[in-house]
Structure formats: structure tokens, C-alpha cells
Amino acid sequence: MNVNTQTISTETVLHLVADPRRRTILHQLRENGGVIEIEALADVVAERTARSSPIEETDPPTARTDDQRLTRAELHHTHLPKLADAGVIEYDSRTGTVRYRSHDRVEALLGFVSRRLEE
Numbered sequence: 001m002n003v004n005t006q007t008i009s010t011e012t013v014l015h016l017v018a019d020p021r022r023r024t025i026l027h028q029l030r031e032n033g034g035v036i037e038i039e040a041l042a043d044v045v046a047e048r049t050a051r052s053s054p055i056e057e058t059d060p061p062t063a064r065t066d067d068q069r070l071t072r073a074e075l076h077h078t079h080l081p082k083l084a085d086a087g088v089i090e091y092d093s094r095t096g097t098v099r100y101r102s103h104d105r106v107e108a109l110l111g112f113v114s115r116r117l118e119e
Helices: 010-018 020-031 038-052 061-085 104-117
Strands: 035-037 089-092 097-102
Touching: 010 020, 010 061, 010 104, 020 035, 020 038, 020 061, 020 097, 020 104, 035 038, 038 061, 038 097, 061 089, 097 104
Parallel strands: none
Antiparallel strands: 035 097, 089 097
């Protein structure tokens, strides 16, 4: 994993880690050695989101496919740009690869939230 030495404000770190989808993105990047393809990332984020929201047993498979498409769009247009703007990730839209740039402040807050608030 690349280590990021850029200074990130406390407010930015809080904003990044406050969103459950961005936390999932960061966890997945850490678990995959700092690199993941957006398709695999979108699948994991969509699955975790689906598990945290009530799903009817009668929901058709197309509803899940639509969720995955929506998740990919949200990653591409919202979550990945926010993380990239803060210098926490590098996103190559040409290859569809997301690379994590570890940052001490992000790691500390992500660890705290994971241990204390998501148990």
C-alpha cells in the first residue's frame, strides 16, 4: 500500500469515514492489499448495502442487478471522487482500478469507527 504523507483536515477525515459506503470501500481496499477493480468493489458495496436494508423475499433478481448498477454509478460519481480529492485513493477510470493511499488519520478514525461503533 502506498503511504500518503499529505495532510488531511479533521473535518475531511470525518466526512470521508462518516459514510458507510466509503467505509466499506476503505475496508475492501485494505483487505485486498490496497488495490481492487471497481466492478469487484461495486459488488461488495452493493451486497453490504443490501444486507443492511430490508429486502423482500419476492424481490426479483433484476432488482439486485439494478442495485449493482446504481452502486457502480454512485461509486464513480460520488464516493471515489471524494476519496480521490482527499488523496486517499487513486482511481484510474480507464482501467477501472482503485488504489489505496494509506493515511494515518484515516486509518485511526476508520479503526475507531469499526471497533467502537459497528460492533
